[in-house]
Amino acid sequence: MQNQLKVIQEKVQLKERISTDEALFLYENAPLGLLGSLANQIKNQLNGKNVYYNRNIHIEPTNICLYRCKFCSFSKDCNDPLSWNYSHEDIIEIVKSHIKDKITEIHITGGVFPKRDVIWFTELISKIKETIPAVHVKAFTAIELDYLAKISKISLDDCLQKLKNAGLGSLAGGGAEIFDSEIRNNLCPEKGLAKLWLDIHETAHNLGIFSNATMLYGHIESYNHRVEHMNELRNLQDRTHGFNAFIPLKFRKQNNFLSHLPEITLVEDLRNYAVARIFLDNISHIKAYWPMIGKETARFALHFGADDLDGTIHETTKIYTLAGSEEQAPVMSPSEISEIITSEGFIPVERDSLYNPI
Ligand code: V47
Ligand code: SF4
Numbered sequence: 001m002q003n004q005l006k007v008i009q010e011k012v013q014l015k016e017r018i019s020t021d022e023a024l025f026l027y028e029n030a031p032l033g034l035l036g037s038l039a040n041q042i043k044n045q046l047n048g049k050n051v052y053y054n055r056n057i058h059i060e061p062t063n064i065c066l067y068r069c070k071f072c073s074f075s076k077d078c079n080d081p082l083s084w085n086y087s088h089e090d091i092i093e094i095v096k097s098h099i100k101d102k103i104t105e106i107h108i109t110g111g112v113f114p115k116r117d118v119i120w121f122t123e124l125i126s127k128i129k130e131t132i133p134a135v136h137v138k139a140f141t142a143i144e145l146d147y148l149a150k151i152s153k154i155s156l157d158d159c160l161q162k163l164k165n166a167g168l169g170s171l172a173g174g175g176a177e178i179f180d181s182e183i184r185n186n187l188c189p190e191k192g193l194a195k196l197w198l199d200i201h202e203t204a205h206n207l208g209i210f211s212n213a214t215m216l217y218g219h220i221e222s223y224n225h226r227v228e229h230m231n232e233l234r235n236l237q238d239r240t241h242g243f244n245a246f247i248p249l250k251f252r253k254q255n256n257f258l259s260h261l262p263e264i265t266l267v268e269d270l271r272n273y274a275v276a277r278i279f280l281d282n283i284s285h286i287k288a289y290w291p292m293i294g295k296e297t298a299r300f301a302l303h304f305g306a307d308d309l310d311g312t313i314h315e316t317t318k319i320y321t322l323a324g325s326e327e328q329a330p331v332m333s334p335s336e337i338s339e340i341i342t343s344e345g346f347i348p349v350e351r352d353s354l355y356n357p358i
Contacts, residue, residue, distance in 0.1 A: 023230070026275050032270065039277040051307050052309070055105070057101075058108075061116075071257070073324070074319050088124055092127055104352055106136070108124075112144060122163060136169040138172055138212075157207070171210075178225050230280055233283070250269055273286060291325060303344065
């Protein structure tokens, strides 16, 4: 075992890629301290002491969703008193209320709504860009896009091109969950096979639209499923170089069909950040998404490979508050984020959505 760890350590030193077997070996056998030190080495090679954040809000146009993923605490039927469904005007009001916060990014994801086509979304994006011309619109999971193209009766290429022309800047990383077909079929059969998610991101990258990649972990999957998932992402990134960041999303258990499962420990979260940083040698940024894991875990993650904390949020997302995150009203000012980063020994860098320093 010591020998295999040494081989991996040498590979990291020489900036060589580790194999899927080696990633699995790290998950199963490497001590936490060693994982942190290897992940830090790679983080330093890629980003130095920089830790990135941005000024952003999330808009969730609706929580009405046709699908019922087992891990989801967000989706509702249209007659549920807890459902919402914003109009363009509602959304533009939200956008206007955050002009004073100097936001540079608006992240838009929501349920798979039965009756909203590409015209509704192109008009929405155009109105947002009229309100704040310089803002970057990062929107849609691949799953939303697939449905949008289908109900609009156009090809995915055409759908993406129309959204890009309206001002779409990049795609959100959600909907990836776990690519293994058995697990995927068990958790979220309506989302289709992994190939669909991967093909949509590849199409977007080929049209010059960057995107993020996620992995939902800590539920019924094995280490091997996580490695296979990240391997698919690494292979696609080799072809397109279109992923900006990888975001591990920790399964939170409240108010969903998997509430009987325990949530995994902080140590497991940190091991996961570290293995991701070591394995995904071609994705520059690993995001510790603080509204989901909480500020304290996000702090720790900075020592296990994460170099991005996402943004200021301004209490605009409900996906994780409904699922039981520590952050029931997520908002951080730029100075609070900077203070966290500085107190952990790193350099805060405000970024735009493509990781250019502002
Ligand atoms: O696909 C849903 C996850 C995703 C739960 O691109 C859950 O910067 C944990 O796309 N426990 C949607 N996770 C969110 C998303 C996202 C979030 C932050 C940043 C970015 C980005 C994208 O949320 C879903 C699913 O994987 N999710 N329910 C839950 N109970
Ligand atoms: Fe709908 Fe997304 Fe929730 Fe699945 S995860 S039920 S697609 S809102």
